[in-house]
Amino acid sequence: MDKEKPFSKSEPTFRSLVENSLTGIYINLGGAIVFANKRFADIFGYTVDEVIGMNYLEFVHPEDRPKVEEVHRKRLKDEAAPPEYESRGLTKDGRTIWINRRNTRIEYEGKPAILGNMVDITQQKRLREKLVQMEKLASLGTFTAGVAHELNNPLNNISSSLQIILEEWDSEDDEFKKSLIHDVENQVERGQNIIKALFDFSRTDELDVQEVNFHDVVEQAIKAIQDKIPENVSLDIEVAEDIQASISYEHVQQVLINLILNAVQAMENGGKLRIAAYHEPTENNFCFEVGDTGKGIDKDALNKIFDPFYTTKEPSKGTGLGLSITHGIVQQHSGRIDVSSQPGEGSNFIVCLPQV
Ligand SMILES: Nc1ncnc2c1ncn2[C@@H]1O[C@H](COP(=O)(O)OP(=O)(O)OP(=O)(O)O)[C@@H](O)[C@H]1O
Numbered sequence: 640m641d642k643e644k645p646f647s648k649s650e651p652t653f654r655s656l657v658e659n660s661l662t663g664i665y666i667n668l669g670g671a672i673v674f675a676n677k678r679f680a681d682i683f684g685y686t687v688d689e690v691i692g693m694n695y696l697e698f699v700h701p702e703d704r705p706k707v708e709e710v711h712r713k714r715l716k717d718e719a720a721p722p723e724y725e726s727r728g729l730t731k732d733g734r735t736i737w738i739n740r741r742n743t744r745i746e747y748e749g750k751p752a753i754l755g756n757m758v759d760i761t762q763q764k765r766l767r768e769k770l771v772q773m774e775k776l777a778s779l780g781t782f783t784a785g786v787a788h789e790l791n792n793p794l795n796n797i798s799s800s801l802q803i804i805l806e807e808w809d810s811e812d813d814e815f816k817k818s819l820i821h822d823v824e825n826q827v828e829r830g831q832n833i834i835k836a837l838f839d840f841s842r843t844d845e846l847d848v849q850e851v852n853f854h855d856v857v858e859q860a861i862k863a864i865q866d867k868i869p870e871n872v873s874l875d876i877e878v879a880e881d882i883q884a885s886i887s888y889e890h891v892q893q894v895l896i897n898l899i900l901n902a903v904q905a906m907e908n909g910g911k912l913r914i915a916a917y918h919e920p921t922e923n924n925f926c927f928e929v930g931d932t933g934k935g936i937d938k939d940a941l942n943k944i945f946d947p948f949y950t951t952k953e954p955s956k957g958t959g960l961g962l963s964i965t966h967g968i969v970q971q972h973s974g975r976i977d978v979s980s981q982p983g984e985g986s987n988f989i990v991c992l993p994q995v
């Protein structure tokens with residue numbers, strides 16, 4: 640066979656290739672189908688003879704006709720149009736199907752025409768939708784199970800403390816009874832904290848955005864949790880003084896506090912807490928970092944730390960909601976959050992938010 644020209648149009652090989660193609664192939668001349676292979680007819684439930692002469696839009700779902708028409712029009716005029724796109728199709732018996740289309744402009748009998756190529760992706764589309772639905776349900780399930788578990792612990796503790804109080808009602812040991820009541824109080828507080836965190840978590844109200852100097856936010860955040868930073872943790876703060884940002888003061892302060900508390904809690908034996916903030920050179924963003932020299936996060940855990948209720952801390956120390964709330968706040972600000980970590984060496988969280 641000639642290497643330059645494996646086959647010419649008239650050769651039976653070419654015809655056979657088109658006719659047996661797994662994709663639907665058609666030629667649209669002036670809006671009418673003038674050629675179609677068997678696969679094209681099959682996709683829409685017609686015979687090849689039936690489709691010849693039909694308008695190409697009869698194969699398109701009515702709601703998608705304007706879009707498909709637009710692409711065809713542009714393609715004929717050689718204007719920029721997507722080389723490949725998805726649209727809904729309509730079968731002979733009125734079913735809606737999903738089609739991936741690809742077309743090019745050709746000359747057919749001396750006139751500009753469209754050579755179209757399509758694949759039926761209905762099945763893939765359905766599977767994909769099912770998968771997304773299942774993932775959503777699965778994460779909702781995990782979340783609900785988490786809430787139930789988290790609230791169950793303090794309720795169980797309250798119940799057993801109350802039972803002991805009742806049993807010991809007549810005992811002389813007032814101190815013991817008092818301590819049990821204090822336990823109940825603590826557990827109620829724990830339940831309230833979880834509820835508060837859930838409210839924060841599900842908060843979808845508008846952010847109260849105002850223009851603030853970011854340096855102030857850092858100063859206030861540190862002041863608010865000064866007593867939770869132990870002596871053996873040294874501070875290294877490098878925050879540019881000229882960062883003006885339109886942010887929700889309260890929310891971003893909460894982000895800082897969550898990150899700082901996590902950093903401190905990761906440095907049980909002390910270490911260095913680093914807080915930096917700077918302008919991002921190419922974008923109109925500013926970024927801040929909270930870094931520690933603590934125990935770090937291993938690779939598997941890195942994928943989970945933003946999940947609600949993921950925690951490696953004792954029940955009295957963490958609810959596992961801090962980072963998921965943080966993530967939500969950053970998203971509400973159209974920002975991004977990244978983390979890098981080496982087990983045994985420390986972690987670094989970077990948050991970037993739009994500037995004024
Ligand atoms: N700086 C860090 N160093 C090491 N591990 C971290 C760090 N930040 C977060 N983690 C890990 O991610 C987990 C989830 O953090 P997150 O802030 O969401 O919850 P938490 O701190 O456990 O509890 P909460 O913040 O609700 O009190 C932590 O339990 C910890 O294992």
Ligand SMILES: [Mg+2]
Pocket residue numbers: 897900901957961962
């Ligand atoms: Mg935390």
